[in-house]
Amino acid sequence: MARLPRLILPSQPHYVIQRGNNGQPIFIDSADHLAFLGWLRTAAKTFKVAVHAYVLMPDQLHLLVSPSDEGGLGQMMQWLGRYYVPYFNQKYERSGALWQGRYKTSVIDPENFFLTCSRYLEFAPVSAALAPRPLDYAWSSYAHHAGVRPDPIITDHPLYWALGNTPFDREAAYLALTEQALAADEVETVEKAVLKGWPLGTEQFKKALERKLKRQVLPAKRGRPFKVVEKSSVD
Numbered sequence: 650m651a652r653l654p655r656l657i658l659p660s661q662p663h664y665v666i667q668r669g670n671n672g673q674p675i676f677i678d679s680a681d682h683l684a685f686l687g688w689l690r691t692a693a694k695t696f697k698v699a700v701h702a703y704v705l706m707p708d709q710l711h712l713l714v715s716p717s718d719e720g721g722l723g724q725m726m727q728w729l730g731r732y733y734v735p736y737f738n739q740k741y742e743r744s745g746a747l748w749q750g751r752y753k754t755s756v757i758d759p760e761n762f763f764l765t766c767s768r769y770l771e772f773a774p775v776s777a778a779l780a781p782r783p784l785d786y787a788w789s790s791y792a793h794h795a796g797v798r799p800d801p802i803i804t805d806h807p808l809y810w811a812l813g814n815t816p817f818d819r820e821a822a823y824l825a826l827t828e829q830a831l832a833a834d835e836v837e838t839v840e841k842a843v844l845k846g847w848p849l850g851t852e853q854f855k856k857a858l859e860r861k862l863k864r865q866v867l868p869a870k871r872g873r874p875f876k877v878v879e880k881s882s883v884d
Contacts, residue, residue, distance in 0.1 A: 758850025
């Protein structure tokens, strides 16, 4: 099946995953994490990409971001690779590709999936048995959202701000949310969409994207050509 063109929508949240080539480590010590986060902060500002959440794991990184234009996200990821990959290769006396192909991304239906994605991302170290609690893992944005440590990389999404009228209220509401583990079907929905590059949202959200963009956003059913159906004037 042909790969769909990457879908990037300005001002819309996107979930991004970049993995190490053949599952190899991309972060080994604290200096590696700090170097990447420094470049991430610079790149996000340079290319006008708001970073809402992140986690750096030994063999992969996850970002929840909103680019301000169609080109910013790709430029940011390319810039990060241009700086981080030579740093890593020189430090560990290696050569060749560090990333496993191009990064994966999924545009998100914010009203229904933004907070789900944020929770999934920040709990990834716990799911991978890297830490007993998300707060025990140093290389994620969880401490920022929990009110433990402000993170200059993070631009809070309006949906996070909507959790409460004060920082304390927002942090308490987020902590209450994260005490509830994601259901297995929620985890499967997030992973399937992101790894395949599909939009993550309700059927109504996906159909609205196709009408707006006049392009396919999901793989067409086998044997049937894709066709955008214009919305009836009587709707």
